[in-house]
Amino acid sequence: MRRERRPDFDAYAGDLFGEMMLADTAPAAAPPARKPLSRFVPGLAIAAIASAAAAWLSQNYGVPVILAGLLLGLALNFAAGDARTHDGLDWISRHGLRAGIVLLGCQVTAMQVAEMGLVPFAGLALVMAAAIIAAMLAARATGQSPAVGLLGGGATAICGASAALALYGVIGRERVDQAQFTLTLVILAAASAIALVTYPMLAGALKFNDAQAGFLTGAAIHDVAQAIGAGFAVSDPAGAQATVVKLTRVALLAPLVALAALWIARAQPLAARVGQPRIPVLPGFILAFLALVGVNSLVTLPPALAAHALTASKTLLLLAVTATAMRTRTDLLLDLGWRAVMPVLAATIASLTVALGFAWWAL
Structure with a gap:
């Protein structure tokens, strides 16, 4: 009797045999080719050119350098349409800002914070809390996420663009898109430029003494x-007081970022990755900032070194801001509307109101 062949065996036997042969004879996977470092050059070059133009405008026409970098970056964002610029722009916007924030640690010491005194420090804490609470309430009232309020309020409470960049590192693009972040930077820079002109005049109109004027501006x-410039526009003692107050705010950047990372993870959690919960940790660049503050507190750095560190920090932050603006789609920026402005505006008004009240009654 003729034995029938099973069609299912015939259909799969060849495939199985072929797969086994391919598995035995397939060459080992080649290691991924290393990308050349030259891929960073186009993006870094165009960011450097735009940043140099912003610095020139600031030096010759008095335009705030961060605001000039933002506006030039937005005007040149068509250049980011070329994919060859992406690696360089993304690298400097991420790593440049972190290095710039770390170098700010050379400007702050623990002694400066202690020198401020308990009463002004309490007032400063009230001003910062008012800015953050006002921004959070404004974000909620306008239907925006808690992350947007935290970004605007925290940046206003500490040191503007530098704090916004640091906070954005822990908040993440998943919670706040790049268009909203760029608009926050623009509003922060514009509000600070207006304050530079108006707050010294306001202190003079209210007949504030040097301590009051320095606290208000700082x-x-x-x-x-x-x-600091607004403080010195009133008087040298007011400028010295503003310097201490402002640098104390900068020193509080690290604790604020740490608390922000913990709070936002609970208020607006992200989906777990690879089956593991997302655990907020203090970013490495903030730890490095704290370490540099500690070194600067224990060892007196040469004035020339501190000055060069400040110049390098400003340069890196300017490059990062300019590159971020270049990578922002202006159509998305225009779609945000007036609501996106409200957290920073509310935080600015709240910080001014509380600072005026505290300077008037307590100093």
Whole structure:
């Protein structure tokens, strides 16, 4: 009797045999080719050119350098349409900002914080808390996420663009898109520029003494250079007081970022990755910032070194801000509307109001 062949065996036997042969004879997977470092050059070059133009505008026309970098970056964002610029722009916007924040540690010591005194420190804490609470309430009232309020309020409470960059590192693009982040930077820079001009005049109109004027400008103006500059626009003693108050705010950057990472993970959690919960940790660049503050507190750095570190920090932050603006789609920026402005606006008004009240009644 002729034995029938099973069609299912005939259909799969060849495939199984072929797969076994391919598995035995397949060459080992080649290691991934290393990408050349030259891929960073186009993006870094265009960011450097735009940043140099922003610095020139600031030096010759008095435009705040961060605001100039933002606006030039947005104007040149068509260049990011070329994929060859992406690696360089993304690298400097991420790693440049972290290195710039770390170098700010050379400007702060624990002694400066202690020198401020308990009463002004309490007032500063009130100003910072008011800014964050006002921004969170404004975000909630306008239907925005808690992350947007935390970004605007925290940046206003500490040191403007630098704090916004640090907070964005722990908040993440999953919670706040890049268009919202860029608009936050623009509003922060504009508000700080307006404050630089108006707050010294306001202190003069209210007949504040040097301690009051220095506290007002140091506690209520976002940008470091503009806060200190506004203090010195009143008088040298007011400038010295503004410097201590403002640098104390900068020193509080690390604790704020740590608390923000813990809070946002609970208030607006992200989906777990690879079956593991997302655990917020203090970023390495904030730890490095704290370490540099500790070194600067224990060892007196040469003035020339501190000055070069400040210049390098400003340069890296300017490059990071410019690159971030270049990678932002302006159509998404325009779609955000007036609601996106409200957290920073509310935080600015709250910080000014509380700083004025505290300077008037307590100093």
